[in-house]
Amino acid sequence: MHWYEDDALWSDFAPTMFPPARAESAAALVASSPLLDFPPGSRVLDLCCGPGLFVVPLAGRGYDVTGVDLSPTMLDAARAACKAAGAPARLERADMLTYTEPGAFDVVLNVFTSFGYFEAAKDNLQVLRNAHDSLAPGGLLLVDVMGKEVLAGWIGRPKAVDLPDGSYVVQRDTVLDSWRRLRTDWTLVSGASARTASITSWLYSAAELHALFESAGFTGVECFGGFDGSGYDQRSNRLIVRGRRS
Ligand SMILES: C[S@@+](CC[C@H](N)C(=O)[O-])C[C@H]1O[C@@H](n2cnc3c(N)ncnc32)[C@H](O)[C@@H]1O
Structure with a gap:
């Protein structure tokens, strides 16, 4: 079994990875981030959605949201969170290595370091290719990790x-x-x-992840240092890379 398939890992460490404060900060980001401001009704895929910290506020904002995760426990938690919040979302169990829904989404999000999990470099590239396939023309992919620099x-x-x-x-x-x-x-x-x-997991510099997006077919690739849309530099909290399917 690969480490990321261990359901008990995600559930045992959930109180550290997904504390209530993170749910609040995800909701605040969805309300205010220029990078998460999409046209009304956009079809948004949260790839590796975990317990739904982003799914709930995205659905609450009126987007047509799908959450995908490999962990049944995380999906149960996401389902419960959506129900409690009255936030409608489709939740599916799938592996990001193989999951595609051709042309089905306007936006694909992969946040909080949910990328680079596969030992073979080509498999991580395949995840970006899958996201590219799942986007409609003009659609956007955002990947949010901790940058190597x-x-x-x-x-x-x-x-x-x-x-x-x-x-x-x-x-x-x-x-x-x-x-x-x-x-x-x-x-x-x-x-x-x-x-x-x-x-x-794999570590990426801005240049490496930028190049990987281009290898997967994305155009107009940009790097940001946070959800406020700031530039990426040595003071950045995050590395967010965004690319478009032409
Ligand atoms: C660090 S958590 C982040 C969760 C969520 N994006 C958030 O912001 O809270 C990573 C998530 O990726 C999921 N995951 C791990 N490997 C996966 C895979 N191969 N396919 C789909 N989901 C996977 C885990 O179950 C876990 O919920």
């Missing part, structure tokens, strides 16, 4: 995150393959017990 400024320091129930998570990063990939080891400590898991 920014990560290089603080990587190496272990990070501990306290959780509301008194448990905590320690994250340690290890650079692999001459900065091509990154492994993050997570340890969840609850009382006297500890649970560990590792996430290994």
Whole structure:
């Protein structure tokens, strides 16, 4: 089994990855971000939607939203969140490596570092090709990751995150393959017990991800440093790459 297929990983570490504060910040971004401002009624695919932190506010804004994820637990959480918010969305279980719906969307989003999960570089390119296929002509793909240039400024320091129930998570990063990939080891400590898991994903500089978008057929490719639409530089919080299907 590949690490990303481990449903228990996503559910066990959900309190760290998807705390209530992230749901609030996703809602605020959908309300204010120039990069998430689409024509009314746009068909939006949230690829790797997780528990629906973006699906809910996007559907609430009136977009025609589809969420796709591989984890049944994440999809159940997304379903529950949509129901609680009265936000209508289609939720599908699929693998981003193979999922396409030709011409079905005006926008494809892949956010919060949900890209670069496949060991073979060609498979990550295939995800971009699939998104290209799933877009109608003129449609947009946005991929949001942590950029390699920014990560290089603080990587190496272990990070501990306290959780509301008194448990905590320690994250340690290890650079692999001459900065091509990154492994993050997570340890969840609850009382006297500890649970560990590792996430290994590709790291991209702005130039590398820009080139990958072009290899997948995207045009007008641009890089941003955050959802406010700012330029990408050494102070950026995120690396967001956007391209268009001609
Ligand atoms: C870091 S989480 C981000 C979730 C969401 N985008 C967010 O902003 O909260 C990554 C998500 O990708 C999903 N995932 C991992 N591998 C996948 C794959 N091969 N195909 C589809 N989804 C996948 C996981 O189940 C998880 O929900």
